[in-house]
Amino acid sequence: MHGRVKVKAPAEIQAERAREERALAAKFTADLDKAWSKRSNQCFDEEALKLTGRILLQNADYQTIWNFRREIILHWKDHGLPKKVPEPVKLDNCDDQKQDLVISGDAIGDNNQNNDGVSGASILEMEKVYMEELKFTSSCLIKHPKSYGTWYHRRYIILLMQNPPFKEEIQACDHFLDLDERNFHCWDYRRFICNCGKIDPQNELQFTQRKIAQNFSNFSSFYYRSSLLTMAHQEKILNINDVWNSEYETVSNAIFVDPNDQSPWFYHKWLLAVDQLINYQHSKPDSFIHKIVFDKSNGRMIYQFHKPLRRPPFIESSFTTDDDQNVTLTNIEWKKIEPLSSYIWYHQIGNYSIKQVNFNFEGKDFAINLNNLDSESNLKISIVSEMPRTNTSNPESKLDENKLRNLNLLLELEPDNKWINLTLALIKGGPDETAFNKLIAVDNLRCNYYNDQKSKQIWESHVKDNQLNPRLTLNDRHLTCLYFTNNLTHLRYLDLSNNDFLKISKSFNTLILLETLIMDKNKISMVDKDFEMLSLKKLSIKNNCIKNFNLIEPVKNCPLLQILDVTGNNIDQKETSILPSSLEIVI
Template identity: 25%
Template sequence: MASHGVPRAATREQRTVEARKKELQEIEQYRSLVTDIQDGVNKKDFSPELLEKTSTLLRKNPEYYTIWNIRRRIFANELDSLSAQVESQQLAEDKKYSQVLDIIHLDLQFLFPLLLQYPKCYWIWNHRVWLLQQATIHLPSEKARSLWEDELKLVGKMLTRDSRNFHGWGYRRTVIDSLESTSLSGRSMARDEYDYTTKMIGQNLSNFSAWHNRSRLILRILNEEHASAEERKQMLDEEIKLIQKALFDPYDQSLWFYHQSLMSTFDPETAAASMAPELSNDDRLGYVKAEQEFIEDLLEDAEDSKWVYQALMECALIEARLTGGLSADVRTKIRGWLVKLKELDPLRSGRWADTEQVLLKDTAFREQSS
């Protein structure tokens, strides 16, 4: 059938030809832009025109890290020039600060729409850090700190949009490290960040980055606040209560990773570096048995979750290390758990065979009477 006297097949073919022609033109423009930028660098022409060309190219391809490097060379040249003018008394220091702020503000603004469009592009986050580091170098601490604080608000908004963006979480840690530094007259923000993880976990339990950050922060808080053994035990109890509440979804891998980090508190091989190193072996064994009972209850609704069986195996291994042996009843359970694990996770059959060797066959863990 014709449309306005033109066969549709011909129309489609014409569009394909036109699209290809446009694509070739864009490729040629892109290559020409790259050549212009490289020529400018070779001539050491770090001009506003060269900067604008890098902007054009990065809008097309923000993954082109070489262009980011060139962009930083342009800014570094300008910042060094301002510092030289101050040293030679050609420029007042407050004027320099004003111009540095303008440079940094303008480029942060340039990056913002790119960050929204490509939130997982490492090179955009990396360039923002570099800009803020220049603020720390070239500005008084109070002015630089204000920029870093604004950045913390921005990354908070970004994580609200995508709470599991690991680039965003890594960037947040970088910003916090800078805000805590002596160069910005900082203080510890560990407790604030711990509260932030609580907020983010409350919004989305399946947030591996939030749980991971939390595990790092707990030890810092306890050490910085010189927590007593009782205070450490209290925090441990609160974290166990939190993860047990979260495990209403026993299929969520991120929850089990955090659970595993808490269980390391009871393992004699790792307990010394845990949040509660002063627990007695009897206390540790009590926790392990309570966790095993809790996890076994989960099996009623999650018989096909390998994570549940892995956690039970972990409890058994820690119990064996604490007591030097396992009861006949626990050994019988282990055999059943291993059968399920080999069925649910056949790709790791070798691992389960090794676990069986350690727990059930090695003489290191003798059989105990029930």
């Protein structure tokens, strides 16, 4: 039996581990008690820093201890260093690669007197303290690489430094990402360092290219690359048009390598969005004004813009009436649909019949002739500039026939792949209900999302054909939500019966001229608390899932509502008192 190593029984090992853990817990608790005592007594000495160091090496997510550590450092900055500062933290049982992550710094001197004679520590002394803090956070990150508190403290120290070691920090990020290429804390910190240190984005683009080549599944690399390309394009470092095709080729290769990997698909979706934005800029309207509507019934002028405005568009305008009177409005009292920025602004104009509107917007004079009055809707509508084209069927799109052919080839190889099915469904010019129904079959967990996207395409196709018609009917289309409301502001009548709406949302508020809303035979159970339609007179929600009037009480926010039809709902008739007495309720 001699010469053999004694092997401990499992029970002995567990007992020994339990003793070690109890000892560590006792020491940890004792350090915490001392730390709280020192903080209570405003004692910011060397021992306090050591205590926080020991605690954080064991539990790097103890945010209050990080706060105490920052208080100590700020106290030294304002009142001078203690006589002796702790030695750099050394890691036990650490391999050479990880030890290299710890940034080296010179020993901190004992002098606590500034060069200018004041009591605070000198800049040079504090820079050494900050370097030791970077070294300490590296020690914590080796044991706790995804600690929010540690990464935040590292950022905090960088912001305190006069001359942060940006180059060394980038190298530290390289090492940490070699250990875990998906550590999003490190990716965020890298972006922070690059922004603070004005790191050349071309170098970072090369770095992300290397990371993507190493692993196509690294979503963090793709995301960082999209951020870099956007920033570089905005700052005119490069033109994203010049690199779009090469970027698409890279992600296309990744998609064909593993069609089920979501990371390259998200980057693919971003590239398509960039292509649409380019198309939008090419077809950008000359004017920011899309449409002007004169509502004779309510004496109201409505202006719709291509971009949301936070402030009123102008304070003075003039108009010509049908009998050739010239009227000037000053100090216009504007109102808007949204509480902050709004695409739609309107104001009262009085008892006039308008044929021309004149105003100055963004330094340009406009004289807009309104169309003839529609006798049914009592509206005059003028389209100032068409909505820009944004779909990928645009002839200027970079998604050419060859790229589409490759996507369709992938669909033949992977007919049940949700990513390729979704991509092709989204880039087609018109609604593809068959494709979305297939997606619901293969990926039922996201059926609500697919139904919403299908609804969006249906709305888009009808918006194009309904620029001036004040009536719109969309029945039996399985619609689940309302889209493109900014293009439907001229509607007086909207029928959405036999669809799949679950509620009446505040998005209907944008339909500022709508007087009749029919939503019979849906699945509506409630009305949003912010629901408030300015012109609505009749709301029909027959044969839905409404249980009581409390759930549709917000309809009282509509100032002109006269008729509420709730026939066919299993609703308690005794609760009608919560609605205005002037409202005619059909039960």
